[in-house]
Amino acid sequence: MKKIKSVLLFYNSRSRKALKYAASIQRSLAAGGAKILKLCVNDPCREIGRADAAVAVGGDGTVLYAARHVIKRGIPVLGINAGGLGFLSSIEQKEFMKNSALFLSGGFTRIKRSLLSVSVMRGGKTVSGPFPALNDCVIRSPEARAFVLQASYGGQFLSEYFGDGLIVSTPSGSTAYSLAASGPIIMPDLEVFLLSPICPHTLTHRPIVLSALGELRVAVQGGRSGPQPLTLSLDGQENFRLEPGDEVVVRRYPRSFQMLAPRGFSYFDMLRRKLSWGER
Numbered sequence: 001m002k003k004i005k006s007v008l009l010f011y012n013s014r015s016r017k018a019l020k021y022a023a024s025i026q027r028s029l030a031a032g033g034a035k036i037l038k039l040c041v042n043d044p045c046r047e048i049g050r051a052d053a054a055v056a057v058g059g060d061g062t063v064l065y066a067a068r069h070v071i072k073r074g075i076p077v078l079g080i081n082a083g084g085l086g087f088l089s090s091i092e093q094k095e096f097m098k099n100s101a102l103f104l105s106g107g108f109t110r111i112k113r114s115l116l117s118v119s120v121m122r123g124g125k126t127v128s129g130p131f132p133a134l135n136d137c138v139i140r141s142p143e144a145r146a147f148v149l150q151a152s153y154g155g156q157f158l159s160e161y162f163g164d165g166l167i168v169s170t171p172s173g174s175t176a177y178s179l180a181a182s183g184p185i186i187m188p189d190l191e192v193f194l195l196s197p198i199c200p201h202t203l204t205h206r207p208i209v210l211s212a213l214g215e216l217r218v219a220v221q222g223g224r225s226g227p228q229p230l231t232l233s234l235d236g237q238e239n240f241r242l243e244p245g246d247e248v249v250v251r252r253y254p255r256s257f258q259m260l261a262p263r264g265f266s267y268f269d270m271l272r273r274k275l276s277w278g279e280r
Helices: 016-031 060-073 093-098 100-104 267-275
Strands: 006-011 035-040 053-058 077-081 109-113 116-122 125-133 136-140 147-153 156-163 165-169 192-198 208-211 216-222 230-234 238-242 247-252 257-261
Touching: 006 016, 006 060, 016 035, 016 053, 016 093, 016 100, 053 060, 060 077, 060 125, 077 093, 093 100, 116 136, 116 230, 125 247, 136 247, 147 165, 156 192, 165 216
Parallel strands: 006 035, 006 053, 053 077, 077 257
Antiparallel strands: 109 257, 116 125, 116 247, 136 165, 136 230, 147 156, 147 216, 165 192, 192 208, 216 247, 230 238
């Protein structure tokens, strides 16, 4: 990786810890000669130009925000945890401060992560999208009522789901909402989708792993007692209203998201630290 001379610094202004970390990281990068553009995730995003790398200081939401805004330009992102678990962060602030010179010299590793490409079709025409999603897309209702969805994959009928909704996640997103819905953890370098039902009203529906080479379609049927409002949520940050008859189309996004990590980064070590695997 080439030497880093320009950095986009994404930060969460609503977190005192993130503000404090971002200030110290900015000073360290500036002292190393890097040109820095600060971008607050709570403000309307301005046009992003070219940069050698991006740094996201906050929780996973900050990394997700950064990913959606840099993916088209192929800018790699380093997540520095200033939130809770931080599954998308590859380094802690103290560790980064010790290795900022190595980061600027291009000594960090690039790790590719796949994304979803999500569109909404209505009457055979695309009305929204395609939009990228690094973690997941979720179909759910703001009302506490179950509803019906029909899923097909690769042109074949897959199943009808009656419950509180569906989560379609990437391997990166398998440790997010899908994990809470009893979905499996998937190694992030696999090219798959994970389809997890949310509180299905049946004893037989379980999460299913599908190849990302195929196309998944989820048709909105509505509630059994009539139409009800439904929402499509991308990475928990962008929301779209769905109508009966709409189809949510999920494909693999044509570009990969590039994460930066220190050399020797271990996904399994991160899971042990974040999830306390092996502890009794």
